[in-house]
Amino acid sequence: MITPINRPVALIIGASRGIGRQVAIDLAKNGYAVVVSAKSTTSPSDLAKISPFPPDPNSPQSTITTVAKEITDAGGEAAAIPSDTTKYETIKDLVAKAVEKYGRLDVLIYNSGAIWWAPVSRTPMKRFQLMQRVNVEGLYGAVQECLPYLQKAPQGGRIVVVCPPIYSRFFRGKTAYAIGKVGMSVLVKGLGMDFEREEKEQGAPKGHMAVVGVWPAVAIESAATQQFTRRDPAYAKHLRKPTIFSDAILAMLRAPADVINGQLELDEDFLRKHAGVTDFSKYSVVPGSNPRRIMPAELPDLRVKEQDDEGDRIDSSKL
Template sequence: MTSTNTRQVALVVGASRGIGRQIAVDLAKDGYAVVVAAKSTTSPADLAALSPFPPDPKSPQSTITTVAREITLAGGEATAIPVDTTDYASIQHLITKTIETYSRLDVLIYNSGAIWWAPVAKTPMKRFQLMQRVNVEGLYGTVQEALPHLKKNNRQGGGGGGRIIVVSPPIYSRFFRGKTAYAMGKVGMSVLVKGLAMDFEREAKEGGPEMVVAALWPAAAIESGATEQFTRKDPAYAKDLRKPAIFADAVLAMLKAPASVVNGLLELDEDFLRKHAGVTDFSKYAVIPGTAPRRIMPAELPDLTVKEQDDEGMRTDSSKL
């Protein structure tokens, strides 16, 4: 067993490539011990043969093994633990191994996701089921297993329990267009964020830890393995891409913000950095220097609250019936 009493522990699920890898690397630079989790691994022989190292973070050669190795070579602390988020037993094993290794868990980042963008008539049932299992069920299972451990620890500086950040979007109608099956899962993740945030608020009022859950989503497209299909067809598409560093910076800013600011937020990376981290110049994040990547998200998002928001009537808790 590894002891990390001086470090907070962050679990990043979906950390083998792209945004997830960048989050893991930057959390380690910020002093976290990082559990790097996803399905893809690299054998010791293949790891030794990789050249150059680290591999392109957009390529299949980038795995949880290479990311953990990249972190440790830079002087950070990381452990690679494989997980299949469609398998609840695998999720349970991930959390068990995390606690066996580090004895604590302070931060959970859920970046795992399955994508299929097509109208309903062109989305086969197997694709639909995979997206719901990875996106919604995977998140729900990971949160359920992690919650008892996240609630145990006080954050550095005092005054709070663990934090959860989910890669899921704000809820608005245009997001559903042309990708309904995908949107059902991703918006379902955001619904979990809003509902769990309400649970946390109630528990804190009753004397529990000050927990936080929030969602984060890119305001402009981010360079990844998924975007390479577009840049291969048209290299000019890269002018509309940002580096994953913008998302990782927003995650770190969320982790450092007061619970009252963050809990229950469905926010965009650029907007959070502008409002809460004082960032005004986003040019350093452009993949092609000197370009201004096109924002793909609305300038304003709907307020989901309604009149009588706090009038619940008689609340029923089925677990107590």
Template sequence: MSTSTKPIAVVVGASRGIGRQVAIDLAKAGYHVIVSAKSTTPLSSLTTLSPFPPDPNSPQSTITTVALEITQLGLSATAIPVDTTSQTSIENLIHDIITSHKRLDVLIYNTGAIHWGPLSTTPLKKFLLLQSVNPTGLYITLHHSLPHLKSSPLGGRIIVVSPPIYSRFFRGKTAYAIGKVGMSVLVKGLAMDFDREALPLPDKNRQKGMAITGIWPAVAIESAATEQFTRRDQEYKRDLRKPTIFSDAILAILDAPAERVNGELLLDEDFLREERGVTDFGKYSLIPGANPKRIMPEVLPDLRVKEQDDEGMRIDSSKL
């Protein structure tokens, strides 16, 4: 399949860890992948990188090296840098994708700034960075992507790395939680817009409607974020899974009917169990034979109310 006929997926935040794995596995599944993040490697330096590919959780892993990994597998990828704190940079990313490929079918927003600490020790500068990269970066990316996703012959799919909404998530990381839960609210709200706008598609081969889905790990995953803990405590690795569980869950979401996943805030393990019938998760353990501890609740609250479908008077203030 030529690049021009492959579905186009952009992974924002694909230079290391989970995002890198998602990009590679999307390419293996037949997508042309736009590998996007801030970090790049000068082409002149690629020949001196040893070993290659570099440690996927190290600064040596960039969108340049990930795209090269994919193409060396005989698969299809392009590296395009983006700074998600810059509206101009995001706009340029989407413009370059459409100019080169004429379409956009899948958007994965994996990028994220992390700071876990109480409000009293979180400087305002750090708080503003968290909101800039997390909910604001996502919002801008969606604004520039939506017109093209709506034109996708696949119906257009969006997957956001954001958590289920529940009380314990806020503990000890309020500034971070504000941004990440804000992303989950965006998933819920945009999904309702999609439901309202959904119309039967004329081509029976097209999936019905668009979908936006949140995805979060049930068990901690090896990544650049968890690397700091494993450096201090090697035993911590026993509680980690490989990032392949996350990419497997994302591929399962993309394969599911839009109405099954639109507006859902899913956990990787639980969705694979329910949707794919997976019962043995041992292959995902970072340490063979280990039984990693689940970090997410077994049962999450249902956010719906009995008046869910009663909106009262719906007002669009932009049209007043």
């Protein structure tokens, strides 16, 4: 019988580089045992050759193996377990191994994502399918596998999804990508409603479960944005450090369930409203710069006048 570790456990999918790596490191610094997962790993022989260590966090040398070593070298608790989010069987294996390792699961953070920004006419079917498998199907599979364990979390289970608020400008020039990312946002909204309904109708503990989406208000330094700084080093003035994202996620994990459940948040706005942050200068990649906000100042409210009127609800699982 496995004895659960005496600290909360966070599974971070998409944790080999950039934002995911930073989230893993900062959660470990704040008392979490972290399971870092992605496809990329480093063999023991190659790990010994990396100098200096740790490697550039946005380079191919940064893998779940190096991230886990960074954490354990600093005295934290981490395990690297590979997975391929396009294959449900590997997600099932990942979650089973994580629970076998630590005996519990408290937090799921889904940061894995495939990107292709182009009009529909220039987005091949293979690109479209890959994005849906990684973004929507991968998230759905991870949630399905993690839910039974998150529901048993002593202080309540939390799910954090890297997905955007829903607004029309987001679709422009990247429709195929937006289909998947907004699909992830729909899961956050719908699952949040499921949690609320279970509290009301099934007597589930109030505030025990919560799901939230988070998205950057300003572009963040990562492997994805490196392509712009390589072409033009001055582009760095438009970027923030990934620590703003990990700080926002930590603030979300500390917040009451009714503050975050079913919400689609922006990192900066959440920190300002719920963590009292007023000075964001420390997050600028270039000191003294004022990175441009890429998100709208105001976002649409998706609720309607008849929000609570569901009509005749149908549950296909009970038919």
